[in-house]
Amino acid sequence: ALTIGIDSGSTTTKGILLEGDSIVRRFLCPTSFRPADSISEAWETLRAGVAEKPFLTLTGYGRQLVDFADKQVTEISCHGLGARLLRSDTRTVIDIGGQDSKVIALDENGNLTDFLMNDKCAAGTGRFLDVISRTLGTQVEQLDAITDGVEPHPLTSMCTVFAESEVISLRSAGIAPEAILAGVINAMARRSAHFVARLSTQGPLLFTGGVSHCASFRRMLAGHLNSAVFTHDDAQYAGALGAALIGQRQGKR
Amino acid sequence: ALTIGIDSGSTTTKGILLEGDSIVRRFLCPTSFRPADSISEAWETLRAGVAEKPFLTLTGYGRQLVDFADKQVTEISCHGLGARLLRSDTRTVIDIGGQDSKVIALDENGNLTDFLMNDKCAAGTGRFLDVISRTLGTQVEQLDAITDGVEPHPLTSMCTVFAESEVISLRSAGIAPEAILAGVINAMARRSAHFVARLSTQGPLLFTGGVSHCASFRRMLAGHLNSAVFTHDDAQYAGALGAALIGQRQGKR
Ligand code: SF4
Numbered sequence: 001a002l003t004i005g006i007d008s009g010s011t012t013t014k015g016i017l018l019e020g021d022s023i024v025r026r027f028l029c030p031t032s033f034r035p036a037d038s039i040s041e042a043w044e045t046l047r048a049g050v051a052e053k054p055f056l057t058l059t060g061y062g063r064q065l066v067d068f069a070d071k072q073v074t075e076i077s078c079h080g081l082g083a084r085l086l087r088s089d090t091r092t093v094i095d096i097g098g099q100d101s102k103v104i105a106l107d108e109n110g111n112l113t114d115f116l117m118n119d120k121c122a123a124g125t126g127r128f129l130d131v132i133s134r135t136l137g138t139q140v141e142q143l144d145a146i147t148d149g150v151e152p153h154p155l156t157s158m159c160t161v162f163a164e165s166e167v168i169s170l171r172s173a174g175i176a177p178e179a180i181l182a183g184v185i186n187a188m189a190r191r192s193a194h195f196v197a198r199l200s201t202q203g204p205l206l207f208t209g210g211v212s213h214c215a216s217f218r219r220m221l222a223g224h225l226n227s228a229v230f231t232h233d234d235a236q237y238a239g240a241l242g243a244a245l246i247g248q249r250q251g252k253r
Numbered sequence: 254a255l256t257i258g259i260d261s262g263s264t265t266t267k268g269i270l271l272e273g274d275s276i277v278r279r280f281l282c283p284t285s286f287r288p289a290d291s292i293s294e295a296w297e298t299l300r301a302g303v304a305e306k307p308f309l310t311l312t313g314y315g316r317q318l319v320d321f322a323d324k325q326v327t328e329i330s331c332h333g334l335g336a337r338l339l340r341s342d343t344r345t346v347i348d349i350g351g352q353d354s355k356v357i358a359l360d361e362n363g364n365l366t367d368f369l370m371n372d373k374c375a376a377g378t379g380r381f382l383d384v385i386s387r388t389l390g391t392q393v394e395q396l397d398a399i400t401d402g403v404e405p406h407p408l409t410s411m412c413t414v415f416a417e418s419e420v421i422s423l424r425s426a427g428i429a430p431e432a433i434l435a436g437v438i439n440a441m442a443r444r445s446a447h448f449v450a451r452l453s454t455q456g457p458l459l460f461t462g463g464v465s466h467c468a469s470f471r472r473m474l475a476g477h478l479n480s481a482v483f484t485h486d487d488a489q490y491a492g493a494l495g496a497a498l499i500g501q502r503q504g505k506r
Contacts, residue, residue, distance in 0.1 A: 127415075159373060159375050160412075160413070160414045161384065161413045162375055162380075
C-alpha cells in the first residue's frame with residue numbers, strides 16, 4: 001500500500017510517498033508563512049493521481065496544524081526510523097535543520113535509547129549559517145564551493161548575533177570572506193560535535209537535515225568527532241520517511 | 254587627589270574624574286572600532302586642564318589595550334565598589350550593558366560574595382533590545398515613551414535571532430508595534446529576574462548599566478523579582494566610578 005509522510009519543519013516542509021521500503025515520490029518546499037498551506041501543498045502533490053487515499057502521517061513542528069492526517073508522530077521517533085531506512089546499521093543520528101538540531105541514539109535494533117534537542121538557540125542550527133552567509137553576501141548553497149580547501153580563520157563568538165558582528169569586524173580588518181566562512185563552518189561543526197558528545201553514542205553516525213548537504217561541514221564535523229560521518233542523498237527526508245514508514249506498519253496490522 | 258576610572262565596554266566607553274567621593278567630570282562615548290582610541294579620548298577629555306597627572310585605573314573588556322594606565326582591575330570588583338558609592342546599602346547589583354550582563358552579590362560591608370556573568374548570549378543583554386528595536390524601526394531611547402502603559406504581547410522565543418523572526422511575524426499578523434515592544438521588554442525582564450535568582454541575593458538591589466535607564470524595563474524587572482529595583486542617574490558609570498575609587502584608596506596608602 002502507498003503511504004505518505006510529511007515533515008512540517010519551521011524552515012522546510014518535506015514529504016515522501018512510500019510503497020513498502022521504496023520512495024515513490026519526494027516533495028520539498030520552503031515552509032510558507034502559513035505552515036498549514038505547505039502541508040496541504042505537500043499532500044496534494046504527493047497523492048496526485050493515486051487512486052486510493054494513502055495513509056497520511058504527519059511529523060514536525062506543524063504536525064497539529066491540519067485536521068486531515070491519519071496520525072501525528074513526534075519528530076524524534078520519525079527521524080530514527082527514517083535514518084535506519086537510509087542506512088540500516090545507523091546507531092546515532094545527528095539532524096541539523098533550519099531552526100533546530102537533534103542527536104538521537106539508537107540501539108542495535110534501531111530502538112530509541114536517548115536523544116537531545118535544541119530549538120532554543122539559533123547557533124548550532126542552519127540559521128547560524130544563513131545569517132552569516134547573508135552578512136557576507138553569499139548563498140548557503142555556495143558555501144561548499146567557496147570554502148573548499150580554505151584554511152578556516154578562527155571565530156571567537158558562538159552566539160549568532162555576536163558572530164555576525166565579529167564577521168563584519170574581520171571583513172573590515174581585511175580577512176578574506178572564504179577564510180571567515182570556513183571559520184564559521186568549523187566553529188559550528190565543533191559546537192555540533194560537543195552536542196553529540198553530550199550523549200553516549202556509538203557509530204555508525206548518520207548526518208541528516210538540510211545542513212547535511214554541506215560537504216565541508218561534514219568533513220569538519222568528522223574531524224571534531226574523530227569518527228566517520230555518513231550521509232545520504234535523501235538525508236533531508238529522514239523525518240518524512242520515518243512518518244511514511246509508520247503508515248506502512250500501521251497498514252500491516 | 255584626583256583620580257580617573259575608565260570602563261572600556263564593548264559598546265560604550267565610560268569615564269569618571271573623581272575627587273574623594275565626588276564626581277568631578279563624566280565621559281561617555283560609543284566604543285570606537287578601535288577601543289583603544291576611545292580609552293585615549295576618555296583619558297584626554299577627563300584630565301584636560303588637570304595640573305597633576307591623575308592616577309588612572311582601567312576596567313572593562315578593553316582594559317589591557319593601552320599601556321598608559323596605572324592599574325587594571327576586573328569589572329566585577331569595580332562594579333561592586335561603584336554601586337556602593339551610588340547607594341551605600343546596596344547588597345545586589347544587576348548590571349545590563351550593551352553586550353553582557355552580570356549579577357553581583359555583596360555582604361553588609363560591600364565585599365563581593367558571589368557573582369554571575371553572561372557575555373556569551375546576546376539575549377539578556379542590551380543587544381537584544383537593539384536588534385528588536387531596529388527590526389521595528391524604533392530607537393532604543395524611545396522604548397519608554399512607546400511602551401508606557403501598554404499591555405505586553407506575549408513573546409515565545411528568547412533567542413535574539415528567533416525573537417527577531419517572531420516579531421516580524423507578529424507585525425504581519427497585525428499586532429501593534431508598541432504591544433510587541435512591551436512584550437519584548439517584559440520577556441527580557443523576566444529572563445533577567447531568572448538570572449538574578451540563580452544567585453542567593455539580598456536587597457537593596459541596584460540596577461546599573463545602559464539598560465537601567467529604561468524605566469519600563471525596571472518596572473517589569475521589579476514585578477518579576479517581586480522586590481524593589483533601585484537605580485541612579487549615574488548607574489551607567491558604576492564600573493568607571495569603582496575604578497576611580499580604587500585609585501583614591503591607592504593614593505591613601
Ligand atoms: S542570542 Fe545567540 S547565544 Fe543566545 S540563544 Fe540566540 S543565538 Fe543562541
